[in-house]
Structures are given as structure tokens and as C-alpha cells.
Amino acid sequence: MSTPTRPPTTRPTPYREMEESIDLSAQLQHVPAVGGAEQELLTLNMGPHHPATHGVLRLLVTLEGEVVRDLKPIIGYVHTGIEKTAEDKSYWKVIPIVERMDYLAYYFNAMAFCGATETLLGLEVPKRAQYLRVLHLELNRIMSHLVWLGTSALDLGAISMFWYCFRERETILDIFEMSSGQRMHTRYIQVGGVIDDIPAGFEEKVRAFCAVMPERIEQYGDLLNKNEIVLRRLRNVCPLDEATLLELGVTGPLLRAAGNPWDLRKAMPYSSYEDFDFQIPVGTVGDNYDRYVVRLAEMKESVKIVEQALDGLPEGPFITEDRKVALPPRHELATSMEALIHHFKLVTEGFRVPPGEVYYPIEGPRGELGCFVRSDGSSKPARVHMRDPSFVNLQATAPMVRDAYIADLIATLAMLDPILGGIDR
């Protein structure tokens, strides 16, 4: 009996072949010698496991001394196949899955997906549900910006900012836990409304937060705004003009920092954003300092929206009354046979969505977060695609940091605020 021979293992894997096919020698041009010393370009891997890349992002940097001459972001290290998984789940089961893409903007992910599904269904969302969505979306925006501010300041060497930001973030996560039962990935937003009404005592908690937060943002400003180190690290560092940003499809605070007031909450209001009175902070030059102050100002505006949502919270149902889409109230299960049938039908098969396709963009904390859903008439989406702002914004890294110092690359990447879970999906 002969032992089975194993196939030779020397053959490179397709991935390795692909990686080796990238010809890096083209980037290694000869650089004229300075002061008699020979200099040539050095290609260096930053990441994927580098704390300053805010996740598992690999940057292939071409350096001349300390100056970045070229940069290639390489992604795919946290690819989870969420879009594909979503095709195999009924619509309501997709919600907790898409929430896990951009893990700092879970309410936004759910909102984009639910909004797309509601558009396909032609479903009217009750006013109270819309206000509750806005309330949570804006709290989520503050939370996301707090994580950005804390980690970015940490990259610049300001460690106490990290503790301060996470202290306020903790308050917001506490509020999320109170209303939806989980601190992250809350699946609070459902197709047709929200899963549950806010509990008693919720309003006082949010009001207490809104009373404290503007003062806290002032304190962040006191610490950073005019700090000489922050100014030197951020001001006039790695600017990119509005035209280039628009060409690259960059949206969100990065575009607003360059002076373009493009905000989908104002430009194409969804979920009753037209009822709220807030302003769009814009910068002028589009350098790292503008990116920083624009986001800081956005947090203040978000606090205003949260307060207005609480003030104007209308009475009424928190989820649509359409029993073909939303689960019946629990108390009806024990008394109504019809409710029980709807419940079984919705849980096992889910609701069917008429064939068609829709793109539903919302303003996420990082920019335009759009959800494309194609339905083939069944109870599962035929295709779910997310236009994640981090993914599109990441391609602006190379034009931003070209001919800047490698230390400024770290600062720029921090101000770019990429979330790798959203980039790779």
C-alpha cells in the first residue's frame, strides 16, 4: 500500500501571487543625492497591526527619508462578508447583521437598511418613531465623534482626552442600554419604526446628558483648540481642496472642513430632519485643524437636535400598525388568533417585499452612508450593498499625505476617522 503523496506545497497561493505581482520597483526611482549621501525610496509596511491605523489597516508607504512620497492603503483584513450574509436572511434578521459593519455607527447602519426597505415597501413610519430614531441617531453621532476625538488625541499624545471622551461615551452607552437593552449593536431601529417605546426615566437621563454635554465640549476645546502642540500638529497640515475631495467622492465632516456645506440631513431630509433647527459647521481650508473643529462643532449641533427631539416628541405608535410588516403587540398574542398567525408568519418567513431596487442615503458620522437593496419579491433581499463613507474617504489619504512627514500621516489618518469594520464589511 502506497502512502498518498501530498501535493507540493511550494506553489504560491493565489493571494501571494497577487501580492507579488504588484511591482514596487516602479516606485523606487532614483532620487538625486543630497549632500553627497545616496538616498533612495524606502517602501515600508505600516500595519495591519499598528495602533495608529485605527483598526486593521495596512498602509504601504513609500518614504524618502521621513517624507511620504506615496501611500497605498490595503484593506480586507476584517472582511466579514456581511453583505453576502444579508442575502441569506429575512429582512428583519438582516438588521442586527448590518449593524455590525461600522461598529461605531450601528444606529446609522440599521437606519439606512430600514429606510431602504421601507421605501421598497412604501411604508409610512409613525412620527413618534421618526423622532425616536433621530434622538438615537444623534446620540450615536456624538458617541462616534467622541471615540474619534479620544483616539485621535491619543495619537497626538494627549492621553487625558481619551479618558474624558470615554467618560461621556459611557453616559451615552448607558442611555442606549436603558432604551434598547444593549450598549452596542442595539437593533433598536426596526422596519416600520423602533422595537420599543422609551422607558420611564429615559427622558430625564437624556436631558441630564444634554445639560452637561455642551460644557464638556467647551472643556475639550479648552484643552485642545489653542494648544501649541495641537496647532503645530494640525494647522495647515495635509490640506486637500474641495474640488479634489468632490472628485474622490469624499463626504461628511472631511468635505465640510473644506468649505462645502453638504449635509444630507439638510439637503435631502429623511426621518423628519426638516423639523429640527440646527446648523452645518463648515471649515475653510480643509486641513487637519478644520477637520477637528468641524467635528467638535457638529457634536454641539447634535446635542441641540437631541434636545429638540425630546421637546417635540409626538404621542402615537412607535412602530407601524401594518401587521404584515411589524410584529403584533405581545399582549395580543394571548387573545387574538389573527395576531398569533401574523406573529408566526413574520418570525418564520418574514414579510415579502415587492420587487425593485432602491438606494437610501443618510448622513452618517463619517459621511454619506447609503444602503442599496434589491428585492426579487421574496422575503430575503436579493442584494444588500452599503456605500460606507469610511471606504470612500480612505482613498483621499494618499493625496492628503503626499509629501508630508510620516508623523503627519498618523495625524491625518486620525482626522480621517476610518472605521475598518465599515470599510471591509
Place this chain on the structure above:
Amino acid sequence: MPWNPGDDVISVQRGPRPGGAGGAYRAFGETLRGLKTTFARVLEGPITIQYPEEKVPVYPRFRGRHRLHRFEDTGLEKCVGCSLCAAACPADCIRVVAAENTPELRVSAGERYAAVYEINLSRCIFCGYCEVACPFDAITMGNDYEMSDYNRSDLIFTKEMLLAEPFDRAPLRAEGE
């Protein structure tokens, strides 16, 4: 621009140019302002919690480890093995095998009962859809959030483990706290 933002735009204030005489002032003045901010926070006291000894109480809606329930009066299990929780689970972590109740062996109040009920907690994403799906309130999400273990196989919770009274490990928040 296809859209006119009107008065809704505010320009943010740019910081001063670094360096120079202003920079020399800021190196002290603004640093002192920052230190003032930091030291004023010291007066607010620490907000950290000494975790393993001190635990954060959870809200009533908190979704922790699952629990299966019995009727308090009869002691029969509430679960009738309908597998709706397994159908609702987005992570496919619940396994239910139903069996018929017989007059000799009566386990649940309905016709059938769950002979096997397993939750793989290493797959569970704690979305709580099982709790939403259950028409008999037989499965609920409890308060327990300390579930780490040394083996993955130990994280597959059987029916007996889910039915047992959990250790009182995670405190529940009192009304209005």
C-alpha cells in the same frame, strides 16, 4: 451647488497660526489653561468602577444570558418546542428538538416539549430576537453578562443549564436609578 443651504451654515473658528510670539505665549498660557481644565476635573472625583468587586447594575431591558422558564405553580416548562426562537435567530445558534408529552412523562404545558434545547453562546450575538419571537415567554434574556469560559464546548448551554436559577452575579438596576 444643486442645493442652497441658506443661513444654516456656520463657519468654525480657526486656531491661530502656530509659532512666533503668540506661540511662545501659548506654550505657557494655553498649557496652563489646559492644566486648569484637567485639575478642575480632579474635584469632580473619579467615576471609575472597581469592576470585579463592584459591578455595574443593568437595566431591566438588558439582554444578557438567556434563561428558560417554568410555570411557578405547576413546575412545568413553558417551552413547547415550537422552534420559533431557532427560526428567528440570525446567528443560528439555537437547536431545538421537540418530543411529544405523554401521560407518564409530562414536561411542558403544551402538547410537545423541547427534548433538546441548546444555545451555543459562542455564536450568539445577543440580539434578543429569540425573546421577541417566543409566543409563550418561555425564553427571556437574563441579566448575566459574565459568561467567559476556558472551553468553547462549555459555552453550549443545555436545557438544564438554561432552566437552572443563575447565580446572582449581575445586579439589576432599581427603579429610577
